[in-house]
Every structure is written in structure tokens, then in C-alpha cells.
Amino acid sequence: MIPWRTLLPIAAAIVLTGIGLLSGSYAVTVLGFAFIYTIFCTGLNFFMGYTGQASFGQSAFAAIGGYGSAILCADYGWGPLPALIVTMVISGIAALLVGYPTLRLRGHYLAMATFALGLIVYEISIEWTSLTQGYMGYSGVPPLSLLGYELGTVEQQLVALLVLALFGIFISNRLRQSRFGRALAAIAGSEAAARALGIDIARCKLIAFVIAALYASAAGSLFAHFVGFISPEVFGVTMVVQSFAMLYLGGIGTTWGPMIGAIIVSILPEALRGLQEMQDIAYTAILIFILIFAPRGLAGLSSLFARGKSRKLEEA
Amino acid sequence: MPNAIEFTQSIVNGISVGLIYGLVGIGFCVIYNASGIVNFAQGVFVMLGGMVCQALLTSLGIPLILAVVLTIPLVALSGLLMEVAIVRPMMNRGATLFAIILATLAAQIMVERITLLTLGDRPRTYEEFTSGGPLKLGDVAIGYQLFWILGCGALLVLALWLFFTRTRSGRALRACSQNREAAQLLGIPVARMMLLAFGLSAALGAIAGILVTPTQYTAYNVGTPFGVNGFIAAIIGGFGRAGGALAGGLLLGVLQALAIVVLGAGFKNVAALSVLLLVLLLFPNGIFAGFGPNAKAH
Numbered sequence: 001m002i003p004w005r006t007l008l009p010i011a012a013a014i015v016l017t018g019i020g021l022l023s024g025s026y027a028v029t030v031l032g033f034a035f036i037y038t039i040f041c042t043g044l045n046f047f048m049g050y051t052g053q054a055s056f057g058q059s060a061f062a063a064i065g066g067y068g069s070a071i072l073c074a075d076y077g078w079g080p081l082p083a084l085i086v087t088m089v090i091s092g093i094a095a096l097l098v099g100y101p102t103l104r105l106r107g108h109y110l111a112m113a114t115f116a117l118g119l120i121v122y123e124i125s126i127e128w129t130s131l132t133q134g135y136m137g138y139s140g141v142p143p144l145s146l147l148g149y150e151l152g153t154v155e156q157q158l159v160a161l162l163v164l165a166l167f168g169i170f171i172s173n174r175l176r177q178s179r180f181g182r183a184l185a186a187i188a189g190s191e192a193a194a195r196a197l198g199i200d201i202a203r204c205k206l207i208a209f210v211i212a213a214l215y216a217s218a219a220g221s222l223f224a225h226f227v228g229f230i231s232p233e234v235f236g237v238t239m240v241v242q243s244f245a246m247l248y249l250g251g252i253g254t255t256w257g258p259m260i261g262a263i264i265v266s267i268l269p270e271a272l273r274g275l276q277e278m279q280d281i282a283y284t285a286i287l288i289f290i291l292i293f294a295p296r297g298l299a300g301l302s303s304l305f306a307r308g309k310s311r312k313l314e315e316a
Numbered sequence: 317m318p319n320a321i322e323f324t325q326s327i328v329n330g331i332s333v334g335l336i337y338g339l340v341g342i343g344f345c346v347i348y349n350a351s352g353i354v355n356f357a358q359g360v361f362v363m364l365g366g367m368v369c370q371a372l373l374t375s376l377g378i379p380l381i382l383a384v385v386l387t388i389p390l391v392a393l394s395g396l397l398m399e400v401a402i403v404r405p406m407m408n409r410g411a412t413l414f415a416i417i418l419a420t421l422a423a424q425i426m427v428e429r430i431t432l433l434t435l436g437d438r439p440r441t442y443e444e445f446t447s448g449g450p451l452k453l454g455d456v457a458i459g460y461q462l463f464w465i466l467g468c469g470a471l472l473v474l475a476l477w478l479f480f481t482r483t484r485s486g487r488a489l490r491a492c493s494q495n496r497e498a499a500q501l502l503g504i505p506v507a508r509m510m511l512l513a514f515g516l517s518a519a520l521g522a523i524a525g526i527l528v529t530p531t532q533y534t535a536y537n538v539g540t541p542f543g544v545n546g547f548i549a550a551i552i553g554g555f556g557r558a559g560g561a562l563a564g565g566l567l568l569g570v571l572q573a574l575a576i577v578v579l580g581a582g583f584k585n586v587a588a589l590s591v592l593l594l595v596l597l598l599f600p601n602g603i604f605a606g607f608g609p610n611a612k613a614h
Contacts, residue, residue: 054414108354108555109419112547113596115356115587119544127582197411237540243424244418263385276432284426291419292405293441295412 009256010166016263017162020153028154034266035161036222039168041247041258043215046172049253050181051208052188053103054111056240057118061091061213063125063221063235070138070230071131080144084221088214095213096206101216103205125232130295137231142224164222165259168215173255175211184208238280245287251297260298321455326573335469336362339524340546341553341561342476343517349493349556350513353403353416357424359543361518364391365525366534368429370440370536375577380445388522395518398423401509424539432536439533461530468527472520473562482557489513493556498502541585545572548592554602563604 020031043056068087071077078086102113125132132138144151144160151157175181183204186194195201224230242265250261265286269279290297339360347355368390375613402423406416444465450457480486491499493511493614500506524542526536546561549568553560568588575587 046416056417102593105596105600107413108417109551109596111356111414111553112354113593115421116592117545119540120586120589122587123583127586131614236381237421238425241418241422245422248415248418278429280429281426283434284422284429287422288402288426289416289421291411291422292409293404295409295415 009259013162013166013263017158023153025189028158030266030270031263032154032158032161032226033223034263035158035165036219036226037243037246037262037266038165038259039222040219041243041250041262042165042168042172043212043219044243044247044256045252045254046175046215047208048210048247049204049257050176050188052182053205053208055111055114055209056111057114057116057121058212058216059235059237059239060121061095061216062220062223062239063121063232065096065217066093066224066230066235067125067132067138068217069221070141070224073142073225074138074140080142080221080225081146084218087221088217091213091217092210092242095210099206099209099213103202103209115240118235118237122232122236125235132232135232137226137229139228139229141224141228143228144222147279154226161222161226164218168218169255170260172211172215175244178254180204180207198222241280241287242283245283245290248287248290248295249298252295256296264298267313269272320498322577323574324456324578327570328458328462329455330570330573332459332465333528333573334549334566334570335465335562336524336528336542336565337545337549337568338562338565339469339520339527340474340542341549341565342473342558343520343524344547344550345556345558345561346517346520347490347513350489350551351403351407351492352496353413353420354404355398355514355517355566356421357427357539357548358397358517358521359541360424360427360545361391361395361521361539362429362525362528362542362546363431363534363536363539365395365522366529366538367435367440367525368603369523369526370529370534371435373442374440380415380442382421385525387526388519391522391525392519394427394516394590395516395521396511398518399514404510424543428536428539435536437536437549439535441529441533444530449531459531461527465527465531469562472523473558476558482581485509485512488595500508513586526546544592545588548588548595550600552595552602552603557602557604558605560602564602568569 017031020027020056040062041059044055047053047055063307065084065087067092069080069083072083073080073085098117102110102117105113126134128134142150144157146160151160176184183194183199186197186199187201187204191201220235223234246261248256248264250259251257265283268286269282338445340362341602343361345352345360346353347358365387369383369387372378372386373380376383378386381479402419403416411419415504444461446461447489448460452457478486480490487514488499488504489509491502491504492506496506499509546565549565550556550561552564552567568591571591572584572588576584579587
């Protein structure tokens, strides 16, 4: 029996998708971005929320995924699915190589080192014009396809993105409840205590980092297919801050927080018309407000109503 | 293959921009020492310094000296605002370190966007402080602005040194950096010291921005590179030491200038960021650690 706390968010996401499908292609596009960001934030949540670390450079892996998929599909005629998987493997290996030395750092140094990683990849995506076409961006990326069947319309792609986002959350949740996931929770609680329990801290952090990178890479690839065009600006500092706004708004360290945050932050600027050019100011204002007044986010508010149950869920 | 003249020229350029990095790096140290926080929005003050000064010069047509005198307190005010509106409430609520870092990063984007909306995205610059030049030494050209940067930089370092060693406020700030609780017990108003640190740090950034703008250009988005490079300077110098940050800035500026000669202009930031990662991983206490009497591990 699946508990209602799991069924309710799934049902809400499906209903929302249905409303989106009925209200035209613009709403579909907005929701599509929300689900792509859900995948990105779910990975970030795994590393930050569950493991208690920080990465300000996840955009680097999204860039690898996005550019990798774009180049493989547009120039080499690969199918979207193999390209997605291959770029995820590349991102995973990159995360492994980069994370091994970097994750020994703590606090400010970890924050700045990961931030630098994001900036390095951003600069490279601008300067390595023979590969990435620089500021011009990369266009002509084909839409998603599954088993030779191309998802030509945005509506079909939206449904696929919904399924993928839910699948991503499912995997993340299963991992969290595994022995490995409990080890991560122990690290987040106290590194010294976790070490005393015999947990290999460096290895666990590294694996969590790689998992987050895989999610980021997949989100980058999906973005490239959904929009059909990518440029360096997509994977800039704004992406980092926007994803953090989603994560903290939805509730960091919770299962559904990333999706709730991604949907709200994506829809909000659309709901408040005339705010278009103020979009980034709105994100940052929301983020700062949340960080000061409700650091546990909206998902944290539910514990006010169902104290006993949610406590149990968080400790699981 | 680049020749000796190109190398000398790039080192001269590197010194001037390196001094600016050093000033930004000192700004990082001042806030870090007073509060234990790394302000990711440090580069914004450099951007604001250049942009506000340029806007005052062109829109009001006032003389440079007046524009400078107005710009510095205005930018310092933005630093105070950041402390009061963002950092203080978060510290009072016991926010985590990463949350505070994130909030300062968000503040940076917000200030950048507001600047973009009010002043536009056109790159701006203004005349060097002294017209004429550049000074020719053989085939090496040295712009007069370099002497302004060198002179003001030296004066600022001297002034900071006097402030930190001779004045009550400066000593109180140093006491806060050593042990905030003990400083509080001694009757030092720690909260006010943090406010002072943010104002001072913002003013330093503004001066750096005003000085550097004539040698290049300024736009709403120049803050991040200056901030990151200033941070790298501070890290090279062993975080928290002002003198180290200045030396680190010079080293980074020269390295970056050489990287431009060897690798091409596009990859200067990649080179600087790679230096950051190397220093973080190999010399986490700064490359001058061990030389100083009180080298401490972070």
C-alpha cells in the first residue's frame, strides 16, 4: 500500500500536467522547464540536503550534458537516448575526477572550489568556439525520442519529462532509504560520529557528488532536447542561484521539495505578469527571504500540521 | 613565440590589475575576520564603484574628485545595507554557513540585475585620471593610471595598517577576528564591528573599481570576475591576512597576464580559476604559510 503522502504529490503533479496540456503550448513550455529543473534540483538535494555538503557548481555538469547531447545529436546523428546516457557517463567520470580532490575541502573552500568549477566550464563553453559555437549557441538539437518514436510536439515531451522527473525522485528516494543513504544522513548529522561508526566518509561524499552530477547532466541534456537550442548563458551563475531558490523554497532535504520549488519558481514569474524583466530580481528576493525566515522551505511547513508523521519520515 | 618586450609589457599590466585584485582580496579578509563569513558579493562593490562613478561623471558632469568623494560613501552604504538586511538577520537566526554564502551570492545577482535595469547593459568607461601617456620605457608602454593605482594602493595599505594597529576601532576589529566571544566579554560591540567591516570592505571595493575602470571598461556583470579573482588573491595569501592578500593579488595578476600572452586572452579566467583549485588543494593555508610567525590552519 503506497502511503497518501507519496500518492498526493504524484497525483498533484499529474493533475498540474493535465491542466498545463489543456491551457496551451505556453503553459506546457513553462511546466516542461519546471520538470527539467525538478531533475536538476533532485540531484542537488541529494548532495546538499541528504549529505549536508554544498556544490555551487552543478551547472558545470548540466553544461556537459547539454552540450554533449547537442553535439552528439545535431552533428553526429546520435539518438537522444544514447546521447543522454553517454553524456551522463562523461559527467559522472568528470565528477569523479574533480570531486576526489575537491571534496576534501570544507566550508567556504568547498563552496568556492565548486563555484570555480561552474565558472571554468562556463568560460570554456564561451571560449572553445570550435566545439560550442561560443555566444552564438548551439541550435538544431532534435526533440526527445523513445525507441525510434520521435516526441515531436511539446505536449508529448511534457508527459515524458513528467515521467522522467517522477522516476528521478523515485530513484533518489530509494537511494536515500538504502544503507548508503542512511550513511549520508549520518555524515550530514556529524562527520566525527559517522567516522566512528565506520562509514567511509570520503567515499560516500564522492558517490553522492557523482549522483548529483548524473542528475544535473540528464537535466542539461533534456533541456537541450526540449528547447532545441543552448547557449553558455543557460548554464551560468543564474542557473545556480535559480536552482537554489527552488531547492530552499520547496524544502531542502525533503523528497518532494525540489519538485514543489521548481514548479512554484517556474510559474511565479508567469503568474505575475509584467514581472518578466524583473524575473532574476524576483528569484533572488524570494531566495533571500526564504533563507532568512523559513530555511526549511514550504515542505517544512507541513510538519506544523502533521508533526508526528513527518518527523518519522524525516528520520527514515 | 612571444618576445621579451611582450613579457615585460604583460607583467606591467599584470601588476596594475593584480593590485586591484589585492584590494578586493583585502575586502574579503576584512569581512571574514570580523564575522567569519566569506562575502560572495564582494565583486559587486567593485562593479558599483566603477558604474556609480561613471554615472555621476556623465549625468551630472561633476569633476572627478567630487564624483569619487560621492561614490565611495554611496557604495559603502550598499555594504551596510547588505549587512543589516541579509547577513545580520541570518546570523541571529543561526543560519548555516552555506545558507549565508548563498544569500550573499543571491544578493550579488540582485544588485547586478538592478544595475542592469537602471543603467543599461552598455559597457562604460571614463578618462584616465591624468591625461596624456602612456609613458614609454623603450618599447614598454606604461599608462599613467598604473601610477595612480600603485600610489593609491600603497596609501590605502598604509592607512589600513594604521587603522588596524593605531585606532580603537581597528584594534577592536582585530580582537573580533581572534575570538568573537572574548571580544564581546571585553565590551566590544561585536555587532557594530561587523557593520563597520562591511562598510569598510565595500568602500575598499569601490575604490578598486574607481581606480581600475579607466584601464578597461565596466558593466553590470564585471563583478563576478573581480570577486572571484579577489578571493583567489586572498586564498593565495592565506585567508584572513591583508598583506598576504595584496601579495597574492600581485602574483595572480602577473600570472594571469602571462597566461594571456601564452594562451590567449579568452582563457585568462580559466587560468586564474585553475590557480585557485591548485592552491586550495595543495596549499590550503596559502602559499606564504609557514613564513609568518602565526600561521594557523583553517
